[in-house]
Amino acid sequence: MRGHTELVRGVALLPDGRRIITSSFDGSLRLWNLESGKHIGDDWRDVDGVQVFTIALSPNGKTVASGNGDGTVRLWDVETKKVISRWTGHSQSVESVCWSADGEHVVSGGQDGTVRVWDVESSKTILGPIKTGHDRVYAVIYSPDTTKIATAGYNENAIKIWDANTGKLLFTIRCEESTMRGHTDRVRGVAPLPDGRRIITCSLDGSLRLWDLESGTQIGGGWRDGDKGAVMTIALSPNGKTVASGSVTGIVTWWDVETKKVISRWTGHSESVESVCWSADGEHVVSGARDGTVRVWDVKSSKTILGPIKTGHDGVYAVIYSPDTTKIATAGYNENAIKFWDANTGKPLFTIEHEEQVWSLAWTSDDKKLISGSADGSIVIFDTATWQQTAMLEDEDVRDVFTIALSPNGKTVASGNDDGTVRLWDVETKKVISRWTGRSNSVRSVCWSADGEHVVSGGQDGTVRVWDVESSKTI
Template structure:
């Protein structure tokens, strides 16, 4: 316990680089606009707001729909072309907003309960919405026509997400249902113990990540088998967000923390990002270098992801895996992040008692060199001598180890070689190390 306490004391707390204050109720959603300098947030206070990310100040007036000024906005999503926002509100309406004017373009009606989640198709032609009425609605983004009305059999739909190829839709309730995006037919059901509040699909479509109570789960979409667990939150995981290169995941929770995860190892990058209240939303910037979180206190917070990764020695996680050259020099490389090899002087008398007393050190060294060519003719030391030598070597390297921070850093490294382009092999030992490491963060 004392070692864990000392480690926490040695790790400085991470502070947000900007705080955006203005909403009067919880910040339910956030999106980054093209260019990387502006964000839009939505809130239970019924407004959307545009912010300058560099200064942390609001740009212009609140965005509000005159027809529903008091209807809280549960979720927002940005169109692939960056010109239109879709929002879901307490009044059951789905709204499209023009990003440049901050005005409502159109309203779609059809849900009988609050709209909890919205998502664009990758092609930008459709929008899916999830509602407290248990319906997932698929809309034509141009005409507003209802294309599909999926009765999910969830008591409430808390999260909806299109697959990267637009062929499937995932919905979160007391389980996760996977639907054919064209026909609305059920493809698969992924059982969970608690309500699923958040979903994320990797851009290659190979993984679906779910957030519920406690551990975050990772599923292989080819088999729908669970292949990974991110254990660290001890309350509801309200939002999850993938970095553009799929190597980082941000999660926010009612435990008043946000966490950044290394998806190469399924380990947390560092201790959680602390908030004063529940954390409702999260979004990475287009380059992955900034994370914005929205909180129950009405504020949005910007975090310097690059600085956080650099402090952990993991800034290479901002690069796509394919960016690592096949024959990159190890000298000065940030790809390995292995601790430098440090030479130590062998103490006097290290070999005393190991070699035969009739042999001098010089003769012994000559014998070792020559025996390399004649291994069967070499005079081997006795088993007692070998035992003594091995004990000394073990003791020598034991005292040469770096502190626990270096050991934690090594656990962050991928199990595969850094130059490998094949599938990652997960070993049982790595799973056990993960369990030990996560004890620090509970």
């Protein structure tokens, strides 16, 4: 049933069972015939065409309440398809509305974190604003006997129950969430330690943190360097004893895992370092930055031994060594291509064109496949003997594969996506075998545990999640 031009945010079924009403960010409500799938009449619009976030049908089926992007609640007559009342009070968009069982009141919850109860006849707020403590109220509902109101919202893992007559908080139900909290900004990198029990994460809050996977607790304090810049990326050395990180200040920092202290700082990039990768022998680190260059660092001397290589990318977002350390692959902003470079001389070897911008790269340990994740939501597999595309992995409604990681056995790809999901893909069948949801923001980093039983994801909401591959649940 097509007609809306933007996100559909609400659906209400009419009592006759044959029609529904929908609402959308395109500013309209629409009436549909369920049997034919056809749009009935013109779309319903108010004078300003403001985004419609939510709708609820009155108990008698004659009126619809809508919550809108300008903070208003509006009543619509189903028969005439016209607005019959506009209620103002919320200072931000209204995310949820619900009618009382008798149809006399409507309760609304907004992004301003408040709840209001409206009297339908007088169009007045008769209770509230109730300051819920949620950063934003995303769900509000009356109990069937209309004595209580339940709310849920952003940044608070709880359902709160309120007295519908007085607005007093009655009790709170805590909702346990299997997340590892500590970072105060987006998590940009995750690296598993060889013992299989610990991981290291990095964040835009400027810290690295060490975590116990079994308990989900942080081990010790955050690791911080003197430059206080956001940490954009990390990579663990092959021996698992040191970590290289890239900073928004353009510095590559070398850390000791045991002491959690900086061993060395390498300067050269003029803009944020977005990707780092170790050579297989642990002697070199390659870094890619928003200045469009790649540098190869000698770990022992802390010197640039190759570069800066001017890649032609506006910014380098992915850089990776081939398993035999003879080649470097890069991908970057504003250029739909993967470029390959001689790891000893820095000379360009060849370029593989891509449909859209490439965000992430992974090389199989046997050197037979290179895998890319791109802005169009696809994951592409290339045969490194011929450099021909052998497979394209696609799923519906996914954009921007920001990060990919191969399972230890090389049979499965984990991807972190802009829609907040983690997906598992079977390399052989080219199909999605699992879709895991748990965050409202994009997933920027994924990694596998050494035994292949868990996947760790980090995202823009600042949390880390550990997923059990077999059960598809967070642990």
